[in-house]
Amino acid sequence: MDDQSGCLPGPLAEQPLMLEALLCVENVSKEFPMNDGETFVALRDFSLTIRDIEHKPQIVSLLGPSGAGKTTALRIIAALDRPTSGQVQITDGASQKLRPVRVGDVGVVFQRYPLFEDLKVIDNLIKPAVSSGIPAKEAKEKALCFLDEFDLVRQGLSWPLQLSGGQRQRVAILQQLMQNRHFIILDEPFSGLDPVNIISVINLINRIAHQHTLNTFIIITHDVTSALVISDHVYLLGRKRDEKGEPIPGSSVMKEYDLIAEGLAYRPDIEDLPRFAELRKEIRLTEFPRL
Amino acid sequence: MKYEIWRMAMENVANKSTLSNARDSFGEMVRVYGSLGAFARSNLTIVWIGLLLLVWFFNPIKALPFPGEVLHAFRRMWSADGSQGLLYNVYVTLKLNIVGLGYAAIISLAIAYLSVIPLFQPVNKMVQWLRYIPIVGFNLVFLTLFTIGWPMKVAMLTTGMSFFLVTSMTGVIASIPRMKYELAKVLGYNDWQVFYSVIVRPTLPTMIDMIAQNAAIGWVMITAIETYNRTEGGIGSQIYGYSSTNNLAEVYAYLLIIGVIAVLEDWLFILIKRLMFPYSLIAERA
Numbered sequence: 001m002d003d004q005s006g007c008l009p010g011p012l013a014e015q016p017l018m019l020e021a022l023l024c025v026e027n028v029s030k031e032f033p034m035n036d037g038e039t040f041v042a043l044r045d046f047s048l049t050i051r052d053i054e055h056k057p058q059i060v061s062l063l064g065p066s067g068a069g070k071t072t073a074l075r076i077i078a079a080l081d082r083p084t085s086g087q088v089q090i091t092d093g094a095s096q097k098l099r100p101v102r103v104g105d106v107g108v109v110f111q112r113y114p115l116f117e118d119l120k121v122i123d124n125l126i127k128p129a130v131s132s133g134i135p136a137k138e139a140k141e142k143a144l145c146f147l148d149e150f151d152l153v154r155q156g157l158s159w160p161l162q163l164s165g166g167q168r169q170r171v172a173i174l175q176q177l178m179q180n181r182h183f184i185i186l187d188e189p190f191s192g193l194d195p196v197n198i199i200s201v202i203n204l205i206n207r208i209a210h211q212h213t214l215n216t217f218i219i220i221t222h223d224v225t226s227a228l229v230i231s232d233h234v235y236l237l238g239r240k241r242d243e244k245g246e247p248i249p250g251s252s253v254m255k256e257y258d259l260i261a262e263g264l265a266y267r268p269d270i271e272d273l274p275r276f277a278e279l280r281k282e283i284r285l286t287e288f289p290r291l
Numbered sequence: 292m293k294y295e296i297w298r299m300a301m302e303n304v305a306n307k308s309t310l311s312n313a314r315d316s317f318g319e320m321v322r323v324y325g326s327l328g329a330f331a332r333s334n335l336t337i338v339w340i341g342l343l344l345l346v347w348f349f350n351p352i353k354a355l356p357f358p359g360e361v362l363h364a365f366r367r368m369w370s371a372d373g374s375q376g377l378l379y380n381v382y383v384t385l386k387l388n389i390v391g392l393g394y395a396a397i398i399s400l401a402i403a404y405l406s407v408i409p410l411f412q413p414v415n416k417m418v419q420w421l422r423y424i425p426i427v428g429f430n431l432v433f434l435t436l437f438t439i440g441w442p443m444k445v446a447m448l449t450t451g452m453s454f455f456l457v458t459s460m461t462g463v464i465a466s467i468p469r470m471k472y473e474l475a476k477v478l479g480y481n482d483w484q485v486f487y488s489v490i491v492r493p494t495l496p497t498m499i500d501m502i503a504q505n506a507a508i509g510w511v512m513i514t515a516i517e518t519y520n521r522t523e524g525g526i527g528s529q530i531y532g533y534s535s536t537n538n539l540a541e542v543y544a545y546l547l548i549i550g551v552i553a554v555l556e557d558w559l560f561i562l563i564k565r566l567m568f569p570y571s572l573i574a575e576r577a
Contacts, residue, residue, distance in 0.1 A: 080473055104479035114470045118493045118570050131488075132479035159570045179479060 019052035028086035042072040044250025057209040058216040061227035064237035069251035070220045079103045106183040107176030113168040115160040122156040129178040146174045182214040190223045202230050232265040356540040364540035374524045383525040391448030399453045403460035422454035444520045451512045459501040496571035503560035
């Protein structure tokens with residue numbers, strides 16, 4: 001792990017600088033042909049830019065109700081699906097040029113945390129890393145460090161089927177981090193969790209994200225509170241409406257909340273702040289019903 | 292200190308081959324299955340066998356020979372010489388079963404795994420359709436292609452079993468969730484690595500289950516095939532001979548032998564699966 005690039009959690013003394021773009025989604029549309037010959041528009045002119053934040057990792061949330069195209073957006077950002085139009089660009093690091101995203105550039109922690117069930121936990125970390133070109137010795141050392149750091153040492157020799165949900169989630173995230181990459185999408189990481197576990201997942205994501213300033217986590221969720229607690233930017237995904245108030249097919253970013261500008265980002269006490277409560281209420285009661 | 296011990300253990304695992312991993316997990320398997328659970332299971336099996344024997348002793352169906360008659364038939368067949376002997380015929384059929392099953396497994400695995408390549412998909416479909424056609428219908432084709440006797444019997448059994456095996460094995464591959472492929476892709480695996488890590492390696496224990504299940508179909512086919520190729524003998528040939536002379540005790544003696552061999556074969560497959568793929572035991576329990 002590159003300790004030089006790690007960063008401390010918690011609020012910064014002054015407003016951080018927003019540097020160059022790390023990931024750029026430009027006017028992405030995605031259409032699917034239907035059985036009846038019609039076309040289903042999942043995304044329309046979906047755009048967002050994630051910028052490097054000085055001394056901080058980037059944690060953004062794509063927030064929206066079910067059916068808002070969040071998973072389609074995930075698949076396109078991770079290059080698992082091609083957009084019908086538009087493009088996704090990514091950098092190879094700070095001060096690097098943007099280039100079209102390829103499969104493998106962005107890690108994905110899928111919803112049910114799939115792992116290689118036929119490999120022990122430690123091999124789930126080592127083997128994919130070695131397959132992607134990381135020297136075996138380095139991969140082994142890194143895996144052991146991760147297991148130690150994230151309280152999984154005792155599970156290192158277990159099979160994935162023997163893990164609890166929380167342990168599985170940690171292994172799935174660490175598996176992606178083993179790849180020496182900074183972009184990771186987490187699909188509904190808070191889904192089906194009780195409030196105590198949601199807090200521990202938020203802490204886990206924060207901890208992992210703060211290991212490197214270039215770490216960029218995109219969280220796909222419909223959980224308004226968790227999205228506001230963890231993110232520096234929140235993008236509301238939904239469908240625009242025409243003059244008659246009818247929804248236009250295809251989701252796009254309806255609203256962006258810059259929580260750094262709002263003074264809410266990196267605040268451990270965020271839930272005690274009046275502005276947090278206002279924002280949560282606004283999204284839940286005003287914005288969500290319109291999406 | 293504890294951490295160091297676990298760390299050392301994991302370093303060992305990271306350096307070990309799959310075979311030594313399997314050996315480690317065999318201990319775990321014995322621990323789980325050597326407990327009271329196995330004792331209870333054995334007792335249940337004994338109770339059921341006892342019940343079946345009871346029904347057999349007092350069965351009202353006159354066509355079914357009584358246990359004593361079957362026992363006498365065993366003695367007669369045991370003391371018979373040469374090609375009429377029990378051991379000789381069991382050996383001939385068992386050899387055919389093992390060789391045919393081996394060839395069928397290899398050919399079917401190849402056809403099933405290749406079905407992920409679009410070029411080979413029509414072959415896979417055709418083989419699956421052929422399972423509706425009785426294999427003995429191809430008797431003349433096999434006769435033309437192979438010498439009568441052993442080669443023809445092996446070819447017929449291999450082909451017949453492959454029709455069923457390919458169908459089951461292709462179903463296993465088709466049921467792999469898309470998420471597994473995508474996980475491998477986002478981890479940077481190339482197509483061959485995806486093929487091995489997502490399609491081949493994790494499905495092998497289930498493929499062994501498929502082979503075990505289809506081995507039963509193999510026994511049905513063997514008896515038919517040996518009836519058509521009686522030159523070398525074998526259980527099928529013997530059953531046909533004894534049936535036509537109305538020696539039903541001998542027929543049932545051979546049926547019992549098939550049942551015992553099939554059960555032992557089933558156990559062997561389970562053992563192989565658990566030794567080679569210890570996580571399959573966890574999956575079964577999960």
